[in-house]
Amino acid sequence: MVTFNLLLVALTVCALQAGRMRFEHSATVAAQTVLGSLAQNMAHALNQEPSLEPERVLTRQLQHLPELQDFLGGRGYAAVVDPQWRQIVRQPSLSAHPDRTAPSFENPELRALLMDAVSGGHFFQRSPASHRWSLGMHIGADESLLLLRRIEGTDYRVLLTLSAWDYLHDWRHERNQAAALVLLFQVVSLIVSVLIHRAWRSQATALRALRFEKGLNQTIVRSAPLAIYTRDTEGRVTAWNPAAEKLFGWTEAEVLGRFLPSVPLATEYQDEDKALRLRVIAGESIPDIEVQRQKVTGEMFDLSASLSPLRDDDGTISGFLTIAADVTARKQVERQVEFLAYRDVLTGLPNRSLLQDRFAQAIARAERHHRKVALLFLDLDHFKTINDSLGHATGDALLKEVARRLSDGMRESDTISRQGGDEFLVVLSDLEGTEMITPVLLKIRERLQQPLLFDGHELSISSSIGVALYPDDGLDFETLLKKADTALYRAKDAGRNQARFFDEQMNTEAVDHLRLKNGLHRALSRGELELHYQPQFDLRTGAVIGVEALLRWRHPEEGLISPARFVPVAEDSGLIVPIGEWVIRQACAQAMAWRQAGLPPLLMAVNLSAVQFRRGDVQTIVAQALRDTGLAPELLELELTESILLQNTERVLEGVDQIKQLGVKLSIDDFGTGYSSLAYLKRFAVDKLKIDQSFVHDLARDSDNAAIVRAIIQMAAGLGLRTIAEGVEDAEVLAVLRRFGCDEAQGYFLARPLPATEFAELVKRFEATPFDMEAISRV
8 A cells, every 4th residue: 555655646746747847848839939939020120120229129029019918927027138138128127017036147057058049048947955855846936937039130139037836827736636636545545554454453344444445535536626537448438526527517427328428529539539548448548638528518628638547456457547627728828829929919910930831831832733922022101101190009000900901802822921010921822823913913902092090080001012923033932022022112112002023123223232232331431432523603703602512432343433323222221321421521621621722712512311311410410510620601501302391391390490500501402303382491491492403404495494494593582592503514504594593503514523623723713714604695
């Protein structure tokens, strides 16, 4: 009896230890999956918003995931740490939950993990003393599971800590139940042992003890909280305790002598039950299997069961015992974790990981059946404007509606995924040809353009779409994604609300764009950028009264690269901000150098990019350049494009006012090509209008252009503004401009852009002999 009790205790401890290892493994796998998805989303967010500080992007990503709290439990938390292991953001915060302390990094094994982890890892932090002597049955207050994952492309790491009290909650319940049963059995065994010892002296006493033991065992089985039932070798029920009645709904009288009614009649369930029965009858004990069974109401639920053979006195197996528990709640938690790992939390659409799996399946089918697969990269037009003006709640509701409309319009074999922000990917599988894609694109456009109503706001949204094809454009997901992205940007450049298929010309341009972008990173530090200066002439006196600083890139291999090629690349990459700052400083310094060399005071005109105005601190840069060079503010003119004035008007107005307070002059570049209103001209207090060369070029031969130019000049005069015409290429155009009353002009007919030294010589020459505007006008 003592040996049997010790064996029972040992088996129970082993089973509980195995159960704990299984729970720890499940928690580790689930946490690694969630952590990987979280790190991937953060990396993607950082790539989408490179202009923002990484800490702000990571904070927003972590704090805008309330669903993560359900996974973390009562004591867990998620955090992002910098390379020095300082926490920069934590969910939930320590201030909100002071009981959730940070992990100790003093443990040698944990420190080794942190120092060696390139991409990630996990570590179980246990209570050393208690864990050593408790055989793994005790859970210390400070025991936890710590996982680490590096955010791709950065030195930041995501830290996920789960308390053992949370992920071993169900195991603790099972441990306590098992301990209670074992303790009860030990007490009964002790009593029975005493009775048996006495039975040696009296057979009557022994018989009474055996009857008592049988009664006690029956009492234990009938009072056990777990469902316990036995079946014979044919599968008929021979015992059925009250907990089984409560779990399944059938009474003991209804099931005794019958085959187990909880096994559904479907073939797959019957075959599964038969296979388990044959294994146990063959002598195998099957611990902790998970199956689906049904209740008397027909409701399906998840069941965890352990099966053991029952033997007669001669050792023959006469049936088997089943101990079962309902684990539906735990399985639901596991399914929720799986959803978080493979689905977008906001829309419920597949995330990138699941999309790549579906894409691989689509490619496999396409190879077998000689079909095509299309990858669509979809970006919502002007979504940021809606998000910023109406709030994130409206933006989130809009994204959900877009996801619903896209899903409703697709086949079951197609997959739609949200990549973050306002970007979606669509995989169209089993395509016989490219002609099947166009109707899908039209359907997407029609469904998205249907009006939406949110909080009293009627919205209409469009999308730009880039399309790449397998196997025409690539054989793997990353290649097709890159090319679909390239086609998407071409669709945006075409005016948005467009769809573009990738072609090799796009690839050539994308390679050239990347090469120029990489070259620009080095151009500024290597001194490859330089300024040329084009003089501006007074059309009444013929004197040089101003100069425009024009940026040039002298590439070490290609020579001078046209600004039309590299300036858009600089604007797209954000490099225009440091380049623009260099231009302002260089132009001010050169203007001051000319003054010191004895040249007359000239108005230095410098172009401002819309990106530079939006991202950079222009007012501070200009003020610092004027202080450093000593240039008088009234000798600096900043040229603004009309697009600057139309974006976030109040903020732009504030910025323009700050610049005007410095004393510098402002002009509107390329006037007439945008959408400026007269009210804007008055509000922004500009000093000059620069007539775009598209109107000036054919001025003498195109009556429409002549009418436009005349109107601009007359309007400017009425508002007290000066006018300057750019792109003057012949004397005839110059004569017309003088006749219309234009104040200034520049162009190749008068003088081309020159390096600083040559420009100084030209100014000295014209200072001695100005242009004879009267003579030129009579030509």
